[in-house]
Amino acid sequence: AQSVTQPDIHITVSEGASLELRCNYSYGATPYLFWYVQSPGQGLQLLLKYFSGDTLVQGIKGFEAEFKRSQSSFNLRKPSVHWSDAAEYFCAVAYSGGSYIPTFGRGTSLIVHP
Amino acid sequence: EPEVTQTPSHQVTQMGQEVILRCVPISNHLYFYWYRQILGQKVEFLVSFYNNEISEKSEIFDDQFSVERPDGSNFTLKIRSTKLEDSAMYFCASSPGQGHQPQHFGDGTRLSIL
Numbered sequence: 001a002q003s004v005t006q007p008d009i010h011i012t013v014s015e016g017a018s019l020e021l022r023c024n025y026s027y028g029a030t031p032y033l034f035w036y037v038q039s040p041g042q043g044l045q046l047l048l049k050y051f052s053g054d055t056l057v058q059g060i061k062g063f064e065a066e067f068k069r070s071q072s073s074f075n076l077r078k079p080s081v082h083w084s085d086a087a088e089y090f091c092a093v094a095y096s097g098g099s100y101i102p103t104f105g106r107g108t109s110l111i112v113h114p
Numbered sequence: 115e116p117e118v119t120q121t122p123s124h125q126v127t128q129m130g131q132e133v134i135l136r137c138v139p140i141s142n143h144l145y146f147y148w149y150r151q152i153l154g155q156k157v158e159f160l161v162s163f164y165n166n167e168i169s170e171k172s173e174i175f176d177d178q179f180s181v182e183r184p185d186g187s188n189f190t191l192k193i194r195s196t197k198l199e200d201s202a203m204y205f206c207a208s209s210p211g212q213g214h215q216p217q218h219f220g221d222g223t224r225l226s227i228l
Contacts (some may be wrong), residue, residue, distance in 0.1 A: 036219075
């Protein structure tokens with residue numbers, strides 16, 4: 001069964017520092033990969049997605065992610081974090097060869113210090 | 115930008131009572147979903163709905179749950195006899211297609227069972 005691992009439950013960074021949130025997925029057919037952000041009391045907002053082509057994808061709010069098939073990873077990055085980026089971040093994967101229903105990771109909570 | 119809307123934002127119900135959670139998906143979307151997020155845990159898939167029938171469901175979605183699209187705009191989740199463990203955030207999502215077409219989420223309904 002497809003699975004997603006986000007190894008970091010909490011990440012704390014200082015405002016202006018760079019950020020990398022890790023995501024690993026279980027091996028399968030061509031993955032469709034997503035990062036969502038959830039601000040307190042709100043739903044999930046799509047930051048970016050990958051399904052083919054350039055392995056470095058750009059998203060909203062200055063985020064980017066890189067698909068590395070050899071490492072089964074899809075890490076999310078941002079060069080300079082803003083206080084408003086504090087939120088919960090979810091990685092998700094779906095596969096073209098089976099169910100298209102995405103499986104979500106357990107999330108990483110980002111804390112931003114001033 | 116069109117949004118998925120969910121009502122109510124918070125529902126408090128006595129254990130054993132029936133509850134209906136309502137969602138208005140984005141109008142030109144064809145696939146509809148319900149997810150659950152128990153406090154502090156990952157987002158879990160419940161059910162997907164396409165062409166007026168359930169296309170996939172998880173093991174969480176037992177006989178106590180049902181979904182319906184009673185008209186051209188609403189998509190509802192009914193829990194027949196609520197249990198304490200049904201307390202969670204329930205998210206509705208919709209997408210124009212499957213696979214690489216990402217889901218758009220509502221802000222959720224917080225269901226509290228007393």
